[in-house]
Amino acid sequence: GVQFVSVKKLTSLLCAGTSGECGVEFVFVSACHSELVGQAFIKAGVKHVVCVKVLDRVLDRSAQQFSRVFYQHLANGYTVQDCFEIAKETVVEESSKFLLLPDNIDHQVPIFENAKPSEWTPIA
Numbered sequence: 001g002v003q004f005v006s007v008k009k010l011t012s013l014l015c016a017g018t019s020g021e022c023g024v025e026f027v028f029v030s031a032c033h034s035e036l037v038g039q040a041f042i043k044a045g046v047k048h049v050v051c052v053k054v055l056d057r058v059l060d061r062s063a064q065q066f067s068r069v070f071y072q073h074l075a076n077g078y079t080v081q082d083c084f085e086i087a088k089e090t091v092v093e094e095s096s097k098f099l100l101l102p103d104n105i106d107h108q109v110p111i112f113e114n115a116k117p118s119e120w121t122p123i124a
Contacts (some may be wrong), residue, residue, distance in 0.1 A: 007040050007043045007044055009124065010040060010041070010044040011043070011045060013060065014041075014046065015044075015045060015114075016046050022044060022046060022047075023046065024041075024045070024046050025045050025047050025048060025111060026046065026047070026048045026049070026080065026111050027041045027048075027049045027050075028050045028051075028067070028070070028071075029041070029050065029052075030063060030067055031051075031052065031053040031056055032052055032056065032057040032058055033052060033053075033055070033057065034052045034054075035038065035051050035052065035053050035054035035099060035101075036052040036054055037051060038050075038101045039052030039101065041101075042101050042102050046113040047105070048080045048101075048107055048109075049100070049101040049102075049103075050084060050098065050099070050100055051098075051099050051101065052097050052098060052099065052101055053096075054121050055095050055100075056097040057097075058087070058097050059094065059123060060096075062091040062094040064092070064093050065090050066087045066088070066090065066091050066098060067087075067088075068071065069083075069086060069087040069090045069095065070081075070083045070084065070086075070087040072111075073086055073087070074111055074112065075115060076115050077110050077112055077113070077114060077115030078110065078122065079104075079107065079108045079109055079112070080100070080102025080107040080108075080109060080110075080111060081100065081107035082093075082108070084098070084100045086116045094115075100116075101106055
């Protein structure tokens with residue numbers, strides 16, 4: 001069945017084993033209408049969250065394409081912001097539905113700092 005998790009409990013889970021600061025830097029909520037879940041992760045201390053606007057649905061093929069391109073570039077050392085922008089370019093018809101939260105911080109940071117960015121080539 002479904003279990004609801006409060007922001008307080010989510011924060012506790014994400015910060016377990018740390019000195020109080022959330023140890024999770026990035027979350028990708030791969031679901032339609034996931035903005036409120038994304039905001040809960042932000043409130044719990046996650047620095048970068050990709051999700052879908054609360055009123056929007058995304059086609060499966062667009063979600064798969066976006067995710068594939070996003071993660072490919074993330075693993076190659078690109079910044080979260082660059083991965084987000086590149087992935088949006090591959091799903092032009094639905095690109096406005098994806099969000100990178102929060103909107104008031106710099107997302108020009110890599111998650112995998114030791115990876116070396118390679119030249120981007122689109123995935124068919």
